[in-house]
Amino acid sequence: MAPMGRLRSYGYVPQPQAALYYSQRTTPGGLLISEATGISETAMAYINIGGIWRKEQIEAWKPIVDAVHSRGGVFFCQLWHAGRVSHRDWQPNGEAPVSSTDKPVADDPSSQYRFTPPRRLTTEEIPTIVNDFRLAARNAIEAGFDGVEIHGAHGYLVDQFLKDSVNDRTDSYGGSLENRCRFALEVIEAVSNEIGPDRVGIRLSPFANYMESGDSDPKSLGLYMAKSLNRFEILYCHMVEPRMKTVSEIFECTESLTPMRKAFNGTFIVAGGYTREDGNKAVEEGRADLVAYGRLFLANPDLPRRFELDAPLNKYDRPSFYTTDPVVGYTDYPFLDTTD
Numbered sequence: 503m504a505p506m507g508r509l510r511s512y513g514y515v516p517q518p519q520a521a522l523y524y525s526q527r528t529t530p531g532g533l534l535i536s537e538a539t540g541i542s543e544t545a546m547a548y549i550n551i552g553g554i555w556r557k558e559q560i561e562a563w564k565p566i567v568d569a570v571h572s573r574g575g576v577f578f579c580q581l582w583h584a585g586r587v588s589h590r591d592w593q594p595n596g597e598a599p600v601s602s603t604d605k606p607v608a609d610d611p612s613s614q615y616r617f618t619p620p621r622r623l624t625t626e627e628i629p630t631i632v633n634d635f636r637l638a639a640r641n642a643i644e645a646g647f648d649g650v651e652i653h654g655a656h657g658y659l660v661d662q663f664l665k666d667s668v669n670d671r672t673d674s675y676g677g678s679l680e681n682r683c684r685f686a687l688e689v690i691e692a693v694s695n696e697i698g699p700d701r702v703g704i705r706l707s708p709f710a711n712y713m714e715s716g717d718s719d720p721k722s723l724g725l726y727m728a729k730s731l732n733r734f735e736i737l738y739c740h741m742v743e744p745r746m747k748t749v750s751e752i753f754e755c756t757e758s759l760t761p762m763r764k765a766f767n768g769t770f771i772v773a774g775g776y777t778r779e780d781g782n783k784a785v786e787e788g789r790a791d792l793v794a795y796g797r798l799f800l801a802n803p804d805l806p807r808r809f810e811l812d813a814p815l816n817k818y819d820r821p822s823f824y825t826t827d828p829v830v831g832y833t834d835y836p837f838l839d840t841t842d
């Protein structure tokens with residue numbers, strides 16, 4: 503199951519309904535990646551996203567993780583920092599959100615989300631953010647998670663360092679490809695040292711340009727990251743397909759993740775617009791080891807069973823993706839009626 507923020511973690515604390523939601527989607531040996539989970543107070547961007555930097559949050563995750571484990575699932579926590587995709591109202595003391603840059607994301611008055619201009623992190627501050635990722639990874643293990651996925655995709659903080667349309671730094675974290683990838687690789691190194699590389703994955707979306715985070719040479723960026731990650735021997739690299747030009751729309755394109763898949767030595771996960779058929783094909787043809795499913799899993803708690811039987815699928819209800827109801831659009835999608 504692909505990571506999906508569902509905005510049902512009131513006050514940044516995961517809620518009991520998440521135990522039911524995740525356990526409904528658990529199968530023995532199935533890998534679930536959690537919703538994006540904030541690593542620190544400055545990481546947050548929207549209301550009702552879960553965090554994992556406070557004791558209370560760690561305790562709240564425990565029964566959720568237990569529920570997944572009791573059904574034999576493998577559960578990774580996606581660790582996230584929003585960077586400039588935030589608003590000072592969500593920041594401690596109303597300060598500016600932090601980023602690789604001080605360039606703002608355009609504030610779109612028609613959107614339900616508002617952003618305020620970021621403050622560029624100084625070179626000296628960067629190790630403190632790396633350390634926040636490290637501590638959050640330790641907290642995730644304390645909560646019982648089997649591992650963590652660093653959220654390096656979709657225009658959030660790690661991606662704000664990776665992409666040349668955002669990163670305009672002149673220090674050792676900006677400019678060349680090597681410099682732009684430095685922050686992500688320092689996070690990977692710190693987290694791997696803390697919890698062991700066999701518990702670490704990363705999600706990347708080199709081809710995406712969400713939140714104005716495009717890159718002029720995404721193929722070189724993806725390849726450089728895939729090769730550099732080998733040094734740390736982490737468990738997996740999870741890449742979002744180039745066809746996912748926005749978080750939920752698919753475009754035809756000729757770009758492919760195959761060069762990155764070939765360059766990376768560990769488990770390679772792909773995501774983005776997959777159906778049962780083309781997911782099977784991707785694995786058969788060796789283009790991926792695993793395929794992550796997002797929206798189909800959101801709407802079909804028993805997706806693996808339905809795939810096994812090639813049964814019809816529930817349709818997802820987009821308006822309730824990000825609403826706050828603890829049941830509606832969350833845990834009330836029907837299971838397959840196998841009594842027919």
Ligand SMILES: Cc1cc2nc3c(=O)[nH]c(=O)nc-3n(C[C@H](O)[C@H](O)[C@H](O)COP(=O)(O)O)c2cc1C
Nearest residue numbers: 504505506507537538773774775776795796797823
């Ligand atoms: C409701 C919703 C929430 C999402 N939240 C996250 C998230 O927290 N972290 C992330 O990396 N991707 C997130 N995504 C993207 C999905 O993980 C996935 O890449 C995307 O839905 C495309 O895959 P699909 O076609 O199988 O749905 C989200 C997508 C949806 C629909």
